[in-house]
Amino acid sequence: MEIYQTEEQQVEAIKGYWAKNGMTISAGIFLGFAGFIGFNFYQDNQLEQELAVSDSYQTLMEQSATDAKAFTENGEKFISENGNNSYVSLTALALAKESATHKDWTQVEKQLTTAIESAPTDGIKAIASLRLARVQVQLEQYSQAFATLNNNLPEAFTAAIEEIKGDAYLQQGKKDLARNAYQTAIAADGIATSPSLQIKLDDLAQVITLPTTKKVVAEPVVTESEDK
Template sequence: MAYDLEEQEQLADLKAFWNKYGNVLTWVLIIALASFAGYNFWKSHQSSQAADASVLYEDLNKSLTDKDNVKVQRIAADIESKFGSTAYGPMAALVAAKAAFDANDLKTAKTQLQWAIEHGNDEYKAIARLRLAGILLDEKAYDEGLKVLAAESPAQFAGSVADRKGDILVAQNKLADARTAYLAALTAMDERSPGRKLVEVKLESIGGTVPAVTVKPAA
């Protein structure tokens, strides 16, 4: 069917536009589709990874229960190398650190905790730092322990961090500083926290005074 003059002009404009921008639009479409496909593949891959990692993690916990530190470390290394980008990575590192600590293998315990600090989210990092500081306290590496605790942690760990800091300061015989740390721990802790009573005992044992608990009026 023949085109009239106006249709011919529109067709010519369309051809000119396509000749100028057609390749660009095609590549934009290809990139968009590739990104979408890649995202779907990534989600599928992540789901598959999590499923595979969970099986290994179950074996890891079983080995921990069996007190088989060698097997725990082997499985943890496998999880960290293959699934380190998932939450199972730092979780495995924390379990492996506990197994190594229980086996008196402090070097491995510290290595696993450091891995969790370097690869975990803020919560896992905070837990790993607290445990690492505890080991350094046992090793009398006091300054190193305080340095580990100096890193920023989520607010919910403030009480535990201050408590552990107080323990290290007591070991250094810096009792005034330790009392300040324990008071900071009590301030940060919930009144119903199970660890609160222990902090109060430690504070009183070095000459500190436990602050009175303010009773909040009923709403």
């Protein structure tokens, strides 16, 4: 490193450095400043968009309680226009619930599938998956239901998963598998959220059949007097 002995030498050195590198430094400062402004603008724009989507979602939820038809139409539109937004999954769950009241199971499956695919968290994905599996069991789509339940759901949902599996096995007449599934659900503290689990298991209690005893008929005793 060079050592400058006088202020004049320092000033001349600064002038020379600025003459060689001033344009690059200025450009860097300008780009940095522009980037800062652009980033803040981007953040503000994103925030405005999020608030607008949030307001639209809130309006939809209010509409769902007063005008089911308009809610369904606007809900579908909301999903198509906000495919990557976290509110899409919640809207799809609400639409599925509305379709279920009309027993429109095709729409229920469609909306729950959308909720799963767009879920922003594993928890919402699991809730949508459990609801879809229950519908599939009700429609006797057992293989699809098991595939839905085996889709890497969080361990916290083990009890609910096993209970639905038990229901599917029971409807198929597979009582041993149903019993095992219900026992696994109870072991995972499932009774805390589904008290009927114990009733389901009790209904499957094995009936112990005692072996049938063969009736023994005593042979008549023949005495000497009778023999004669």
